[in-house]
Amino acid sequence: MKPVRAHPAHSPSLLHPRFALLALLLGGAGFMGCLELSTAEPAGAGGSAGAGGASNAGGGGGMSSSTAGPGGAGGTGGAGGTGGGGPSCPTGLAGPALVLIPTATGAFCIDSTEVTVEHYDTWLGSSPKLPGLADPECGWKSSGTHLPRTNEGTCGPEHFDPKNKPDHPVVCVDWCDARQYCKSVGKRLCGAVDGGGPIGFDEPKTASVDELTYACSGGGSRVYPYGNGADEKACVGDRYDGVDDGPEDNALPVKSAAGCQGGFPGLYDMSGNVWEWQNSCSGSGGLNAKDHYCGARGGSFWDEMSDMSCQSMWKGFTRDLDGKNIGFRCCADALP
Numbered sequence: 001m002k003p004v005r006a007h008p009a010h011s012p013s014l015l016h017p018r019f020a021l022l023a024l025l026l027g028g029a030g031f032m033g034c035l036e037l038s039t040a041e042p043a044g045a046g047g048s049a050g051a052g053g054a055s056n057a058g059g060g061g062g063m064s065s066s067t068a069g070p071g072g073a074g075g076t077g078g079a080g081g082t083g084g085g086g087p088s089c090p091t092g093l094a095g096p097a098l099v100l101i102p103t104a105t106g107a108f109c110i111d112s113t114e115v116t117v118e119h120y121d122t123w124l125g126s127s128p129k130l131p132g133l134a135d136p137e138c139g140w141k142s143s144g145t146h147l148p149r150t151n152e153g154t155c156g157p158e159h160f161d162p163k164n165k166p167d168h169p170v171v172c173v174d175w176c177d178a179r180q181y182c183k184s185v186g187k188r189l190c191g192a193v194d195g196g197g198p199i200g201f202d203e204p205k206t207a208s209v210d211e212l213t214y215a216c217s218g219g220g221s222r223v224y225p226y227g228n229g230a231d232e233k234a235c236v237g238d239r240y241d242g243v244d245d246g247p248e249d250n251a252l253p254v255k256s257a258a259g260c261q262g263g264f265p266g267l268y269d270m271s272g273n274v275w276e277w278q279n280s281c282s283g284s285g286g287l288n289a290k291d292h293y294c295g296a297r298g299g300s301f302w303d304e305m306s307d308m309s310c311q312s313m314w315k316g317f318t319r320d321l322d323g324k325n326i327g328f329r330c331c332a333d334a335l336p
């Protein structure tokens with residue numbers, strides 16, 4: 001049995017579900033405290049990430065009703081096309097290259113990979129602005145920092161190492177860091193297929209509703225980026241390396257899993273490696289905004305296959321939470 005690393009009370013949800021169950025079985029008082037905190041969810045949040053920790057994130061209401069029919073529509077070609085008059089993606093923006101995602105009514109663009117340590121470090125070098133105090137979502141961070149927190153919870157100095165690990169996804173950043181990064185580079189957090197804005201926290205995440213599900217599932221044609229059948233060797237979930245790892249497990253450099261391309265060509269790690277922040281939160285406004293829950297999508301190197309589908313959503317991360325298994329990528333409007 002592997003030791004479970006203690007974590008501070010301010011990042012309760014970082015207790016991995018499997019370790020939470022273990023803690024429950026062991027009955028440790030310290031762990032129970034964590035579990036109580038981690039079960040705190042806003043009313044109506046659906047209970048997908050509570051003590052339930054033992055069950056799977058995204059298992060709550062409607063997540064399992066996939067829109068991806070086995071014989072689903074194709075329509076996965078055409079990514080990245082820049083010639084010939086159709087929509088295209090802006091070029092020259094910082095961060096990962098954008099992939100064009102055609103939809104029924106137009107198109108949007110999405111980062112080809114998770115934002116990396118190198119991308120994020122370059123951004124930090126530009127002395128990015130902090131949110132203003134009146135910012136309804138991130139005002140609580142107006143006197144904070146966008147530096148990854150590398151000395152709390154599951155995060156250590158090795159999780160932000162631009163010299164030696166530039167191609168790793170940036171982690172140990174909260175929802176506001178992610179939002180601010182995307183905004184600064186001329187992109188935005190991924191949101192609604194219709195218009196790119198925020199999505200209701202409890203709105204079922206289907207391909208017709210949200211950009212991350214749409215892109216991951218090839219427009220709703222598959223359950224995983226690579227197809228309908230679960231393959232634990234395709235993307236970086238816990239079983240990718242064939243071993244059920246514990247606290248020592250970590251993300252891999254982006255695009256490490258060659259089989260984890262899709263649901264559109266040139267798009268990587270939509271399932272696994274690290275969870276990705278989404279513009280879907282349980283509330284906003286006031287200094288409490290840091291305690292609202294924000295969705296994270298697609299599973300991580302710590303997760304079971306049931307957390308790795310395109311519709312998987314973890315609902316137990318508060319807006320101010322950071323961890324070594326949570327990162328992000330950005331979306332952008334397509335050019336007409």
Ligand SMILES: [Ca+2]
Pocket residue numbers: 237238239240241242243244245249301
């Ligand atoms: Ca593993």
Ligand SMILES: [Ca+2]
Pocket residue numbers: 114269270271272273274275276298299
């Ligand atoms: Ca991912």
